[in-house]
Amino acid sequence: MFMSEHINYDEYMLRAAKGDRNAFGVVYDGFVKKIYDYAFFRTRDKQSAEDIVADTFTKALERISSFDPGKGTTSSWLYRIARNTLVDEYRKKQKYASMPEAYDIPDHVDLGSSLDTKEMLMRVQGALQKLSEKEREIIILRVWDELSYKEIAEIMGKSEASLKMATSRALKSLRSQIPMGIYVCMFLAMSGKV
Amino acid sequence: MEKNIQHILQELYAIDPGLKKHEIEIAQVIEAMTRQKPDTKYDENFAKELRMRVLEKFSTQHAVAKKETYSWFRSPWVHTLGGAIATLAIAVPVVYFSSPLSGGVIENSFSGGTRIARAEANAFGPLQPVSVNTQHEGRGGDAQTMEFGGGVEKMSSLLYEPVYTNYNFSFESTIPSLSETVEVLKRESNNDAGSQYAGVLQRIKMGLFDLGKVNNAYVQSFTLAEDRDRGYVVTVDMVGGYVSIFENYSKWPVRTFQQPTISDVLEDEELISIADSFLAEYGIDMRAHAPGTVDSRWRVGYETATDKSLFYIPNVQTVVYQLVINGKPVYEEYGEPMGIRVNVHSQEKRVTSVDGIMTKTFSASSYVGETDENRLRAILSKGRMPVYAEPTKTVDVVLENVSEGYMRRWQFDEATGTSNEIFVPALIARVQDFESVQKEGLWQETVVIPLAREMLAELEKQSEEPITIMPYEPMSEEAEYMKEPAIEPRG
Structure with a gap:
């Protein structure tokens, strides 16, 4: 069971904070795969991603009383915990590739027999490297994790308007450096749509 | 897209x-x-197992928060002579108390939670082999031979013609990694709890009898009854470690049976909500249990009934809260989820009874585990169902989500003349599209295969020695044997 657009997860989280175990189960069911995919795209390792997911929900439980829908959605709250967990693990273990390298095209991606596609993706990778780490993360959160700008703003502690401006600047900068096809591929590379 | x-x-x-x-x-x-979405290798089994662990932690977290307000013996209870506010009344008459009973939690296996103590390897003796599942032989699997004194009885023509179904189970998922040893658990009853409670009771000064004179006393069982409209009776088996709850019939209106209609049957969500509320109200420790699910197996019979007006629809529905040990679900030997069962009366929307509440104190012992994956695959392919040499029909069944769990079974100990409750690590596989397959006579939704090697020998025999059904002829009006005189007449 995955995230449903029709469920108000904030309500369930508030009920869970008051002791409703089933309500927390609903939230878990809605986000477990999303958090797993988020962690997998950044670690490229199944076991590591599973560890991150387990730590995320454990920490969410421990801090459940601090959840405040006025400060952000359930989605951004969980992603924030996952992001911080990921950063902590990266710092502690130096286990993963450097965070920027985590955005590289994974080796296991089946690029099919289309050499054009492969070449496009390789050039996208190069184009992504031209962005700052912050710009890259914004785009990956939007494209890979399908989060809204509002949620990204809540996770990163920025305003929505500034995020959109940063994205627009990054894309315009890239457009001037890469062909149209690659520009769009960059937007979709290794995302949940690809 | x-x-x-x-x-x-x-x-x-x-x-x-x-x-x-x-x-x-x-x-x-x-x-x-x-179209080129990369595979993130998302593992449903991992997600399910984590879900159980997370929810168990949730319950623990909230149980700790409630602990200060929960006490087995509440001090206001001492003042019942002054006028009762408490809703519980002890069944054993009490004259007076020499001193107030102290409050607080008595720590023992009845305190809740799961405890596992390690024992030496093979500590529980030989594990008895499991056999094929003949428990739910529905219309698909009855073996209709009867033998008396070496001969074969002819059967009544009133019996329906049996159907012998072979089931071919296939599965595509991988088998979880196997271990050379598996940790078998044995549930232990804790007589210390009975002794502790006896110690408390013996402080009560009854004029009729001096409880303090009972030597080495321990409480075997006790019952508390609610003195209120639609109250309940709680029976605690201190030796077996069970708690069961039933209606206090003297406090419930006499119920005249009214056959429910299908529209009287509550939706699963409402049934679970009623059961959840009841369990929460009585502070039942649910830390080691998965969320409730409704047992709806009777519905298949209803859906396939040709005349639904004649079908008996149960007026009590059961919500099952499956037991989870070490993050793994527990099943009965033949595939039913094992755990707390809450029975809810559909028309009255009330709980009628609860069973399966038990202490969770275990000892653990290592046994040789089966590591031959091919052997397990071969056993899984038969699904623990009987195999007939000449089946009436063959049904293909797909198993999915092969994962780890526990199988509970009772093992008779000849030395002590008692039965031990053991929990064996097992492979669990669910039948895909169970609703459709159930109509073909298969009643087990889950296949449970123990991973302790010594328990598997019988299961392989079913493939090597399929069942041969003796032919039968419908009985004529008068049985052949009845035509012959029983005794030679004299003369």
Whole structure:
């Protein structure tokens, strides 16, 4: 069971904070795969991603009383915990590739027999490297994790308007450096749509 | 996917309106890239197991928060002579108390929670082999031979013609990694709890009898009854470690049976809500249990009944809260989820009884585990169902989500003349599209195969020695043997 657009997860989280175990189960069911995919795209390792997911929900439980829908959605709250967990693990273990390298095209991606596609993706990778780490993360959160700008703003502690401006600047900068096809591929590379 | 592509396009145009003139090319690229989604290797089994652990932690977290307000013996209870506020009344008459009973939690196996103590290997003796599942032989699997004194009885023509079904189980998922040893658990009863409670009771000064004179006393069982409209009776088996709850019949209106209709049957959500509320109200420790699910197996019979007006619809529905040990679900030997069962009366929307509440103190012992994956695959392919040499029909069944769990079974100990409750690590596989397969006579939704090697020998025999059904003829009006005189007449 995955995230449903029709469920108000904030309500369930508030009920869970008051002791409703089933309500927390609903939230878990809605986000477990999303958090797993988020962690997998950044670690490229199944076991590591599973560890991150387990730590995320454990920490969410421990801090459940601090959840405040006025400060952000359930989605951004969980992603924030996952992001911080990921950063902590990266710092502690130096286990993963450097965070920027985590955005590289994974080796296991089946690029099919289309050499054009492969070449496009390789050039996208190069184009992504031209962005700052912050710009890259914004785009990956939007494209890979399908989060809204509002949620990204809540996770990163920025305003929505500034995020959109940063994205627009990054894309315009890239457009001037890469062909149209690659520009769009960059937007979709290794995302949940690809 | 089309909607997703459009959404992406609109977003791109909002950020960079100049892209709109390249819409066709962009849409083609988006579609091509969408088809190449990388596999994140998401594991449903991992998610399910984590879910159980997380929810168990949730319950623990909230149980700790409630602990200060929970006490087995509440001090206000001492003052019942002054006028009762408490809703519980002890069944054993009490004259007076020499001193107030102290409050607080008595720590023992009845305190709740799961405890496992390690014992030496093979500590529980030989594990008895499991056999094929003949418990639910429905209309698909009855073996209709009867033998008396070496001969074969002819059967009544009133019996329906039996159907012998072979089931071919297939599965595509991988088998979890196997271990050379498996940790078998044995549930232990804790007589210390009975002794502790006896110590408390013996402080009560009854004028009729001096309880303090009972030597080495321990409480075997006790019952508390609610003195209120529609109250309940709680029976605690201190030796076996069980708690069961039933209606206090003297406090419930006499119930005249009214056959429910299908519309009287509550939706699963409402049944679970009623059961959840009851368990929470009585502070039942649910830390080691999965969320409730409704046992709806009777519905298949209803759906396939030719005359639904004649079908008996149960007026009590059961919500099952499956036991979870070490993050793994527990099943009965033949595949039913094992755990706390809450029975809910559909028409009255009330709980009628609860059973399966038990202490969770175990000892653990290592046994040789089966590591031959091919052997386990072969056993799984028969699903623990009987195999007939000449089946009436064959049904293909797909198993999914092969995962780890526990199988509970009772093992008779000849030395002590008692039965031990053991929990054996097992492979668990669910029947895909169970509703359809159930109509073909298969009643087990879950196949449970123990992983302790010594328990598997019988299961392999079913394939090597399929069952041969003796032919039978419908009985004529008068049985052949009845035509012959029983005794030679004298003369």
